[in-house]
Amino acid sequence: LAERLGAFAGQMIDVEIKAVELAYEGEVAQLNTRPLTAAALAGVMRPVLAEINMVSAPAVARERGVTVTESKQDDSPVFESLVRITVTTTMGKRSFAGTVVAGTPRIVEVKGMELDAPFSPTMLYVNNQDKPGFIGAVGALLADARVNIATFNLGRVAAGEDAICLIGVDQEPDEGLVGRIRALPHVKEARILRF
Structure with missing residues (x-):
């Protein structure tokens, strides 16, 4: 979910990225989220850097001056777990949220609008x-x-x-x-x- 949601965000951004914020809500907030953040960051940056991976993504973000932050909230009003990625660019902010339902990653919010969509290739x-x-x-x-x-x-x-x-x-x-x-x-x- 984290990498695909990051890939969604990265493909929606056409200008320079200034910051990436990952918010974890519900059960996912109890986990070690560093690997999730690294996977999401790799997804966000892959449209510009095809060879990036979750190991190199945090270092590449630092080199490019991209601020990466995490926040955690123990509960989520709707889902057992929710991941939200907010990307700040020179043009403003865009936010994307997703969850996992029955083992399948799903997009549940884009531009503040609720929806429920599986990822397709x-x-x-x-x-x-x-x-x-x-x-x-x-x-x-x-x-x-x-x-x-x-x-x-x-x-x-x-x-x-x-x-x-x-x-x-x-x-x-x-x-x-x-x-x-x-x-x-x-x-x-x-x-x-x-x-």
């Missing part, structure tokens, strides 16, 4: 304004490109407001397809994620 991330017709339009674009949907998970602030869509796909989408998704009305951001 290839996923599409779409941030949009929640409006009618969006799901059908995305589905039609994927069908036209012969990309099969494996999982489809949504989160939103409230009806008509900011929303997130995480789509696990069976075939590798190309940038042309992602461009067509970005061109849909109300889409703010779309990108391919790989795990």
